Amino acid sequence: MSAEAEAPTKFDPNNDPAKLAKIGAFVTKRLDSNPLVQKIDVPELQAYVYQGFLGKRDCDILIKKIDAEAVPSTLYKGTEQAGFRTSYSCHLNRWDADVARIEARMSDTLGIDNNFAETMQGQRYQVGQEFKSHHDFFHPSQSYWEQEGPRGGQRSWTAMIFLNEPEEGGATEFPHIGIGIRPQAGTMLIWNNMKPDGTLNYKSLHTGTPVKQGVKHIITKWYRQNNWLELNTAS
Numbered sequence: 001m002s003a004e005a006e007a008p009t010k011f012d013p014n015n016d017p018a019k020l021a022k023i024g025a026f027v028t029k030r031l032d033s034n035p036l037v038q039k040i041d042v043p044e045l046q047a048y049v050y051q052g053f054l055g056k057r058d059c060d061i062l063i064k065k066i067d068a069e070a071v072p073s074t075l076y077k078g079t080e081q082a083g084f085r086t087s088y089s090c091h092l093n094r095w096d097a098d099v100a101r102i103e104a105r106m107s108d109t110l111g112i113d114n115n116f117a118e119t120m121q122g123q124r125y126q127v128g129q130e131f132k133s134h135h136d137f138f139h140p141s142q143s144y145w146e147q148e149g150p151r152g153g154q155r156s157w158t159a160m161i162f163l164n165e166p167e168e169g170g171a172t173e174f175p176h177i178g179i180g181i182r183p184q185a186g187t188m189l190i191w192n193n194m195k196p197d198g199t200l201n202y203k204s205l206h207t208g209t210p211v212k213q214g215v216k217h218i219i220t221k222w223y224r225q226n227n228w229l230e231l232n233t234a235s
């Protein structure tokens with residue numbers, strides 16, 4: 001879908017550029033001031049790499065949980081396409097002590113309240129498995145938006161951690177930007193799915209390229225515009 005075709009015709013409080021721009025500015029300022037975080041210096045995307053964010057022990061704890069619980073990955077209703085996301089994945093319980101501790105550190109690094117994040121996902125890619133090019137932001141023109149919009153609003157930032165290193169393949173690539181990040185155990189990759197003005201950044205398109213040898217485990221955390229937990233907890 002082209003950006004023009006998706007240009008909003010009326011204000012949608014669940015996809016609020018002013019709010020998304022404020023989140024973007026705050027997070028970039030926080031990451032820019034952290035000497036442990038490396039900015040990927042490209043004009044089209046706000047993206048950062050934090051090498052060695054997780055130690056081996058924590059990577060192994062998460063890999064174990066993913067292997068115990070992963071089932072074939074899914075896509076949003078109406079966007080399913082065979083062969084598009086062939087990994088296995090699972091939700092990671094935010095009340096588990098290890099998960100909670102790791103999530104708290106991730107959210108503190110970005111400076112976003114952890115309750116704005118969806119349930120974190122763990123993913124495993126075996127040889128030949130991949131996640132084809134996609135945007136993490138929600139396309140408000142898609143039918144799933146009617147349901148997802150009120151449940152936390154637009155996705156702002158993504159934080160992803162590589163838990164191990166496949167011998168070959170499995171890089172995360174941003175084809176519009178011409179960059180690829182090779183899996184390195186413990187490295188956190190962070191990017192803004194919005195442009196600095198808070199509108200959808202189509203150049204954030206990215207790909208989990210096929211693993212050619214070995215196995216790739218990652219965790220992915222998607223932050224929303226609003227307090228996700230509050231809006232998704234039955235009262």
Ligand SMILES: O=C(O)CCC(=O)C(=O)O
Binds near residue numbers: 136206218
């Ligand atoms: O596996 C990757 O490198 C990308 C994963 C991804 O794009 C996602 O989980 O949204």
Ligand SMILES: [Fe+2]
Binds near residue numbers: 134135206
């Ligand atoms: Fe993604």
